[in-house]
Amino acid sequence: MGLMTFLRNRAGYILIGAIGFAIVAFLVGDAIQAGKPFWAESQKVVGSIDGQDINIDEFSGKVEQSLAQYKQQYGGAGNSQMQAMAVDNVWQGEIANVLLGKEYNRLGLTVSSDELNDLIQGNNPSPLIVQYFGNPQTGQVDRAQVIRTFKDGYKDPRVAPQLKSLEVEIEKQALQQKYAKLVNNSVYVTTLEANDEYINRNKLANFKYVTLPYSSVKDASVKLTESDYSDYYNANKKRFENPTETRTFEYVSFSVNPTAADSTAVKTQVDKLAADFRTSANDSLFAANNSDVKVPYTYITKGKLDPAVDSVVFNLPAGSFYGPKFSGNSYKIVKVINTRFSPDSVKASHILIDPSKLGGVDKAKKLADSLKGLIQKGASFATLAQQYSVDGSKDKGGELGTFTRGQMVAEFENAAFDGSVGDLKVVQSQFGVHLIKIEKQIGSSKVAKLAYIEKSLSSSNKTKDAAYKKASAFLNEAKSGNFAELAQKKGYTVGVADKITPTQGFAPGLDNPRQLIRDAYSADKGDILDEVYSMDNGFVVARVTDVKPEGTLPLEAVKKDIEPMVRTAVKAKMLKEKLDNALKGAVSIDQVAQKVGQVAAPVTNMVFANPIIPGLAQENKLVGAVFGSQPGKLSKAVDGESGVFAFVIDGFTNPAPLANTYKQKEAMMQVSGQRSLGSAFQALKDKSKIKDNRVKFY
Incomplete structure (x- = not known):
């Protein structure tokens, strides 16, 4: 090693x-x-x-x-x-x-x-x-x-x-x-800031509110104008900063999932394989040559195989044959070669000898045998390890600590788990010749030596060719027609990958889309990509439907995306007008509620730092308005996240004075310090x- x-x-x-x-x-x-x-x-x-x-x-x-x-x-x-x-x-x-x-x-x-x-x-x-x-x-x-x-x-x-x-x-x-x-x-928190933070987290507000939810206005009744769009866009322009160019594309996928004929063909093949496996003279070689999944031909513990197979195989005696069993997406066939109980873990030491430094494996084994004889006569294993081992463990007398199955190479593992405590074993591995001393064996569990074959249910070349031909035919037709209309006419489902960045490694519904994404970045809006793309589960034909450049996106580029928000903003205007009318002449929140056909709901022990209204959602504007108002005074209408609100404050409960300003400052400085690292680096990027x-x- x-x-x-x-x-x-x-x-x-x-x-x-x-x-x-x-x-x-x-x-x-x-x-x-x-x-x-x-x-x-x-x-x-x-x-x-x-x-x-x-x-x-x-x-x-x-x-x-x-x-x-x-x-x-x-x-x-x-x-x-x-x-x-x-x-x-x-x-x-x-x-x-x-x-x-x-x-x-x-x-x-x-x-x-x-x-x-x-x-x-x-x-x-x-x-x-x-x-x-x-x-x-x-x-x-x-x-x-x-x-x-x-x-x-x-x-x-x-x-x-x-x-x-x-x-x-x-x-x-x-x-x-x-x-x-x-x-x-460079971060500093003032006493005023510390006190403000303490109050924001501990001052309590009790109030009643009335809400007119946006859902009370049907979407169909709201007619949006160009002015509505531009007003919302201009008021929220910062939201439309695009940090990197993106592409949106629509696509049709042609599946290559196995057909009924494929399933029958694979089952026939597996049945013949099972019959040959039963009579094979060399189980391990037969399994290695015929399995899609390689399971080491060594003792394994329960829990390593597919649960549907694992639960059965470990209850079978040596010599048993199990399968074919279809589970997941593959057939499993198992021969139980042997079962026994074995340690769960082993503590061992070793001396690793490098054959290349001694003129070959035979000489390395002779040295290992000589060292073994010396140790059996009372020589110190640790001292000999420091003198002869080429492994990093020699400084600890060859100690490797405790390990479980699967952590060592097969030759080393078999010697350590199959031997007894105190045994000295000489084995050869890819690293050289080992002299192993088994120090301790811990626990005991049933292990099984298996010859294991797994055959996946896969599509035939005929199925793949048929899917590719359909995809190619669709691509040729789509080039001279409307992509979405043609797909609908043929009964194909059109998928959409929205706002894909240049280096993105995934796209909705596609398992290997990198080449498609790269080609989309060489195309313009409206282009149908020239290639039929091969995915793990099918073939794909795609068309670029949108290109959003880096920087502030224009209104036309985001118009469709912001439509729900614009509609909500228009609803907010309508409901604010209705609620402001109800507030005129009203002397109590209950009177306002009666005018608009709602019930005034109470909220107790609200804190500024956690602006979540029970039963509703996070309402920052509402809670901010509450903590900026005077008790007993009816508010104006406030447009929030879920609706428009009016409220009246019953009262505030102020916390006891901050006892330890230093501790509060320290906690705030720690949080601010973490944020400042990100801010400093972002400033460097913004300038570059x-x-x-x-x-x-x-």
Whole structure:
């Protein structure tokens, strides 16, 4: 296993400037500046950040590293969404690197060589050192191990680049922390602000209100004018800032789900496979050659298989045959080779010998046998591990701790779980020759050795060809006609993917849409895309229906979207007029309620900081008006989220004076400090020119 294995197992992939730091992740957030025109940029430039070009060759390498980490974290071979996450992750890191790097230089922030050395080898190591080299149980770092790893690692050309990358990230994290402290220290909360916050969270209001809900006016009775639209648009212009260009497209999907004929054909194939499996001479080889899903030919514990199979198989004796059983979307066939009880976990130590350093496997095994003999005669396993092992565990006398099934390679696992406490076993694995000492075995559960075959129910080529032909025919017809009308005429369902961003890795109803999205960004509004797109579950034909550019969107671009809000605003005018008329001459809220045919509802113990009206919704304007009014005085009509309101305050209950202003300030400064980091970074982005050409490459 050695140094390379240690780094791989403990550190994973060290991503260069893209991920791993909570500060940058917090600062960057989800908002990313994007720009056009894409076609005007260099073929090698994936984007430009404040005048600094990002080269696609370097960028793609980081994306591969990020994607590899996502695969390691989430499992699987990766998909379009995972790829989009990796691309976005690296792009956000590039923005942070460039903009924050310039800030560090401007402010004179540096990390000296002594500081860096202390962060790697000192008593207060970097969080990254703790993450990669710390004991998972205690979090303690073995400084001697760190020093040795860096000293030996820089001599190994395979390891040196990883260690250098780790140093770069440690330095970068230290700079980020310095910058964060600088920003946090600029935050100040006054005594007046502390008292206001305390009162807002503790002052209580009791009031009665009458509401005329917007739902009391039928939508059909509201006739909207151009003036209504423009009034709403002008009053809410900030809401129509589009941070990045988006595309909307409609599409028709042609399914390739298995037909009845496909199901019958697969069932026939599976039945023949089961018959051959029953009489096979080599169960493990037969299963490996015929299964779509590979289950290791070793002992496994209950709960690893499909529940429909797992619950049955573990109750069967050795020699049993089960299946074919259809569950999920596949047939399962199982031979129970053997069952027995086995430890749940094992504690073991080992000495790893590298055959390449001794002239071959035979010599490595001879050395392992010699060491085994010495230990049996009373020699110290730990001492011999420190002297002969090439694994990172040698500094702990070869101790590997406690592990369960599935954590070690098969040869190592079988020896550890099949032996007895105190046994010394010599086995060979992909890492070399191991001398294993079984220290302890914990628990006991039934395990089964299975020969397992799983065959998926998939569509035939005939079914796929038929779906593709239908999609191609529709594409050719749609080019000379109306896309939506043609789909309706043929009985096809039209899906809509609304406001898709250039780098988005998903779209509603589509499982692999990246190429479609990229092509949509090379098309204009109204264009039918030239290609029939292959998805995991079918073929797709699409048409771009809308293009929303970056910046403030014009009224015409948002008119359809804001129609419900405009209608509500018109209803609010109508209901405010009605309620204001009822308020004229009224002396009590109950009298107002009677005039409009409603009942005055009481609210008790309302606080300004939690403006949720029981039984309604969050009503910020109403609650704000309540806390800005005098008791006993009828209000004017207030248009809220769910309707128009009138109210009267019964009274306020003021809290006791704030006893500890310092503590209140401290809590507020902590919250404000966190927000200030995001605000500072957003200010840097707002001042910078950022061009995003990722859609050209991904």
